[in-house]
Amino acid sequence: MKLLVTGGAGFIGSNFVRYMVNKYPDYNIVNLDLLTYAGNLENLKDIENKPNYKFVRGDIADRDFVQGLFQEEKFDFVINFAAESHVDRSITDPGIFVQTNIQGTLALLDAAKSFDVKKYLQVSTDEVYGTLGETGYFTEETPLAANSPYSASKAGADLLVRAYHETFGLPVNITRCSNNYGPYHFPEKLIPLMIINALNDKELPVYGDGLNIRDWLYVEDHCQAIDLVLHKGRDGEVYNVGGNNERTNIDIVKTILKQLGKPESLIKYVKDRPGHDRRYAIDATKLRTELGWQPKHNFDTGIKETIDWYLNNREWWENIISGEYQEYFKSQYGDRLGVE
Numbered sequence: 001m002k003l004l005v006t007g008g009a010g011f012i013g014s015n016f017v018r019y020m021v022n023k024y025p026d027y028n029i030v031n032l033d034l035l036t037y038a039g040n041l042e043n044l045k046d047i048e049n050k051p052n053y054k055f056v057r058g059d060i061a062d063r064d065f066v067q068g069l070f071q072e073e074k075f076d077f078v079i080n081f082a083a084e085s086h087v088d089r090s091i092t093d094p095g096i097f098v099q100t101n102i103q104g105t106l107a108l109l110d111a112a113k114s115f116d117v118k119k120y121l122q123v124s125t126d127e128v129y130g131t132l133g134e135t136g137y138f139t140e141e142t143p144l145a146a147n148s149p150y151s152a153s154k155a156g157a158d159l160l161v162r163a164y165h166e167t168f169g170l171p172v173n174i175t176r177c178s179n180n181y182g183p184y185h186f187p188e189k190l191i192p193l194m195i196i197n198a199l200n201d202k203e204l205p206v207y208g209d210g211l212n213i214r215d216w217l218y219v220e221d222h223c224q225a226i227d228l229v230l231h232k233g234r235d236g237e238v239y240n241v242g243g244n245n246e247r248t249n250i251d252i253v254k255t256i257l258k259q260l261g262k263p264e265s266l267i268k269y270v271k272d273r274p275g276h277d278r279r280y281a282i283d284a285t286k287l288r289t290e291l292g293w294q295p296k297h298n299f300d301t302g303i304k305e306t307i308d309w310y311l312n313n314r315e316w317w318e319n320i321i322s323g324e325y326q327e328y329f330k331s332q333y334g335d336r337l338g339v340e
């Protein structure tokens with residue numbers, strides 16, 4: 001069995017590659033990644049020499065390159081993680097989100113169709129459903145109502161995946177997951193950014209009133225869900241993945257400060273994210289009942305393990321935040337925090 005995993009040098013992709021390389025020694029796993037600012041081969045140091053693993057650098061939106069790779073490798077399964085993934089960046093620079101998330105998905109779908117892959121799995125997000133009020137859950141039937149350029153590009157990709165199933169009979173699945181957390185999470189996202197700022201005694205920028213709610217899922221539980229859908233998902237179906245673990249942002253930030261023994265005076269409420277979705281919550285009944293998915297981690301232990309990981313892997317994040325990240329931080333937070 002030969003698998004193409006795209007975006008395997010990013011946060012979730014690298015956790016998935018490690019999970020699959022170790023779980024299926026008989027599978028050959030090819031990781032295709034452009035190594036953008038978010039891609040990092042350090043994430044895969046421990047498995048880079050495994051005989052069932054190979055890395056290829058390239059752009060999923062480069063149609064000729066993608067067709068050539070599929071011709072050469074004859075993939076059975078394709079799992080597409082590659083994406084521009086950060087909502088704040090999509091607000092300042094939407095074009096690259098359309099290019100990678102929509103054009104890139106289209107190039108992969110065309111190659112999957114040309115070379116008869118057995119399954120194309122699109123890793124999508126709960127953000128395509130938009131936002132919830134105080135009650136209710138997203139189900140697979142909730143209409144798409146994306147609110148950010150990021151989620152709009154993911155929703156566009158999802159519709160292309162659906163269309164390739166309906167029109168060309170391509171065997172596809174789409175998974176829509178809630179917010180992940182865990183090791184190798186890039187420090188532009190809430191949890192790692194807050195851990196690292198707290199460790200450096202820097203202010204923690206909380207958007208708006210801090211009461212927006214996300215449903216947090218430990219990354220390994222997401223990997224397990226994708227493994228299940230890949231092998232057992234019914235063709236053409238969408239599966240929601242979520243942790244039933246709703247927390248306000250301020251609650252997350254206070255939990256991190258408490259565990260690190262840092263003062264709440266580091267919290268700074270800053271200008272809100274435009275179009276900021278208020279609440280996400282996932283109904284994952286279909287995945288649980290149809291495929292028997294059961295998340296293994298609860299938030300209390302998962303967040304503790306995650307914080308410990310950042311404490312024990314300082315070099316990993318110090319390398320990241322010493323580079324171009326400095327410019328990013330200044331452009332996103334300079335005005336909000338009043339720092340140069």
Ligand code: NAD
Pocket residue numbers: 006007008009010011012013032033034035036037038039040058059060061080081082083084085086100104123124125126154176177178179180181186
């Ligand atoms: P990430 O930003 O950490 O990683 C993205 C990876 O894709 C990087 O390695 C990057 O180099 C690569 N990439 C970007 N553009 C590429 C291109 N044109 N060609 C090839 N590779 C390219 O993202 P993540 O948080 O690991 O998210 C992975 C996927 O899961 C995304 O599709 C995202 O939409 C989805 N998702 C993420 C979350 C979350 O909480 N992080 C939740 C639900 C769904």
Ligand code: TDX
Pocket residue numbers: 085086087088124125126127178179180188189190191193205206207208212213214249273
């Ligand atoms: O500095 C911050 N301050 C803050 O208050 C940052 C970076 C975030 N936030 C808030 C915004 C959100 O309400 O925290 C919440 C989480 O923000 P992000 O970590 O940026 O994640 P989110 O926007 O919810 O999107 C994530 O989950 C769904 C991923 O980045 C997406 O790729 C995924 O699809």
